[in-house]
Amino acid sequence: MIHQGSLKDYIKKGITRSIELSTPVLVSQVREIKSIDPQLFFAAGKRKNFGTRCFWSNPKVDTILVGLGEAYSIISDETAERFSYVEKDWKQLVYNKILIDEYSPYGTGPLLLGGFSFDPLKPKTALWKNFSNAKFILPKFMLSIIKGKSYLTTNIICRPNPADIEEIVKIEESLLNDIKTLTIEENYISFGKFEVEPHEWMETVKNAARKVKDGEVEKVVLAREIRLEFEDDIHVEAVLSRLKEEQPMSYLFAFEYENACFIGASPERLIKKDGNEFLTTCLAGSIRRGKTLTQDEQLADELLSDPKNLIEHDVVVQMIKNAMKEVCTTISSPNEPGIYKMRDIQHLFTPVKGVAKENVSLVTMVNKLHPTPALGGQPKEKALEIIRELEILDRGWYGSPVGWIDSEDNGEFAVAIRSGLIKGKKASLFAGCGIVEDSEPESEYKETAIKFRPMLSALGGKNDE
Ligand SMILES: C=C(O[C@@H]1C=C(C(=O)O)C=C[C@H]1O)C(=O)O
Numbered sequence: 518m519i520h521q522g523s524l525k526d527y528i529k530k531g532i533t534r535s536i537e538l539s540t541p542v543l544v545s546q547v548r549e550i551k552s553i554d555p556q557l558f559f560a561a562g563k564r565k566n567f568g569t570r571c572f573w574s575n576p577k578v579d580t581i582l583v584g585l586g587e588a589y590s591i592i593s594d595e596t597a598e599r600f601s602y603v604e605k606d607w608k609q610l611v612y613n614k615i616l617i618d619e620y621s622p623y624g625t626g627p628l629l630l631g632g633f634s635f636d637p638l639k640p641k642t643a644l645w646k647n648f649s650n651a652k653f654i655l656p657k658f659m660l661s662i663i664k665g666k667s668y669l670t671t672n673i674i675c676r677p678n679p680a681d682i683e684e685i686v687k688i689e690e691s692l693l694n695d696i697k698t699l700t701i702e703e704n705y706i707s708f709g710k711f712e713v714e715p716h717e718w719m720e721t722v723k724n725a726a727r728k729v730k731d732g733e734v735e736k737v738v739l740a741r742e743i744r745l746e747f748e749d750d751i752h753v754e755a756v757l758s759r760l761k762e763e764q765p766m767s768y769l770f771a772f773e774y775e776n777a778c779f780i781g782a783s784p785e786r787l788i789k790k791d792g793n794e795f796l797t798t799c800l801a802g803s804i805r806r807g808k809t810l811t812q813d814e815q816l817a818d819e820l821l822s823d824p825k826n827l828i829e830h831d832v833v834v835q836m837i838k839n840a841m842k843e844v845c846t847t848i849s850s851p852n853e854p855g856i857y858k859m860r861d862i863q864h865l866f867t868p869v870k871g872v873a874k875e876n877v878s879l880v881t882m883v884n885k886l887h888p889t890p891a892l893g894g895q896p897k898e899k900a901l902e903i904i905r906e907l908e909i910l911d912r913g914w915y916g917s918p919v920g921w922i923d924s925e926d927n928g929e930f931a932v933a934i935r936s937g938l939i940k941g942k943k944a945s946l947f948a949g950c951g952i953v954e955d956s957e958p959e960s961e962y963k964e965t966a967i968k969f970r971p972m973l974s975a976l977g978g979k980n981d982e
């Protein structure tokens with residue numbers, strides 16, 4: 518529906534409604550705007566001190582979302598209940614919304630950007646202070662670039678006491694003006710690298726492989742951390758630009774709360790929902806890229822017929838297909854895995870599509886799938902126990918679902934791998950490997966080294982193994 522009238526009028530209406538209902542009322546305006554560089558919009562958020570910035574784009578790049586500031590936030594430090602908490606709070610907020618939608622394609626209007634932590638039962642360390650078990654933001658301003666067109670959504674929460682109406686309208690205007698004068702500064706600064714206990718990590722791989730051999734689990738994923746220290750503050754904007762250039766086959770994401778930014782370029786989709794269609798991806802099993810085309814193809818063939826990697830992959834396929842069967846009327850997926858190639862690595866890849874039964878929400882599916890055996894293991898609970906026991910790190914949001922949900926329950930979540938947490942001059946990067954019976958510590962260590970490359974390179978480092 519197209520509403521006439523100015524944003525200010527709608528805010529006044531929102532305030533009146535919020536007095537009547539004694540509840541916050543969301544006013545959300547979408548308008549098509551002249552095309553804007555999403556990186557610059559993200560950079561403008563820093564200059565304007567919005568505090569919170571979110572960036573999300575899919576590999577096809579037909580959906581780019583950049584959110585600035587917090588009109589509303591949904592934060593939960595509960596454990597199992599964190600999923601339903603987010604859903605309930607969001608449903609309540611959008612129930613009374615006033616939409617001013619000249620244009621409302623998929624990916625515009627009121628939507629939440631955020632994610633969940635990997636394992637709420639693992640004690641949280643200071644590193645992940647700003648990253649709750651669930652944290653979703655409805656941005657004050659959001660740029661959506663959908664199939665090449667740019668839209669600006671402005672979200673205002675009206676409460677019984679009048680909001681700073683003038684202020685909001687003023688900021689919106691100056692924000693768009695400001696972007697015209699911005700550029701992204703590259704600052705490649707040297708850094709020192711510290712690997713957190715690599716030998717102990719290889720020991721844990723050995724222990725995990727033994728547990729698989731003993732029949733405790735089918736597969737378990739173990740991750741490790743490296744810490745970088747720079748001479749100067751890291752420019753998150755420049756890192757994002759580099760990731761965009763170097764990892765075009767990946768989801769790009771950045772979630773910045775105060776001084777901490779979780780950022781990465783992940784090839785792995787957890788789940789996408791568009792109407793009643795679900796799409797998910799099994800991605801597990803890895804090999805390096807070749808130096809020549811012939812060598813690259815040889816490596817791909819090797820991966821496609823390697824028993825260890827095929828087991829790693831198949832455990833994921835079985836679990837995801839079973840989960841999809843429970844909530845879908847029909848599912849379809851290829852019988853054999855294909856190859857997904859990125860700049861630094863190639864993976865075994867099987868997409869799974871399905872048509873959802875009625876009332877199966879996106880968050881329900883996130884809850885059901887996370888963590889898949891690509892990041893957790895099989896069976897899920899036993900694998901999580903082993904990870905808690907063996908792993909020498911706090912995963913925080915690494916390996917977790919990150920993405921977006923709109924007010925109609927459309928959206929998409931990626932698995933936050935090939936990622937790191939940046940705080941000022943410091944960065945912690947994370948990478949893991951699926952461990953099965955035949956996993957060898959040395960070669961799994963090498964595999965994680967390759968998985969660190971996307972972030973290391975985006976931070977200005979050389980490709981070392
Ligand atoms: C755990 C990660 O990646 C996962 C593990 C893979 C493997 O072990 O082959 C491949 C892709 C992902 O499922 C990571 O990148 O940190």
Ligand SMILES: [Mg+2]
Binds near residue numbers: 829950951
């Ligand atoms: Mg592997």
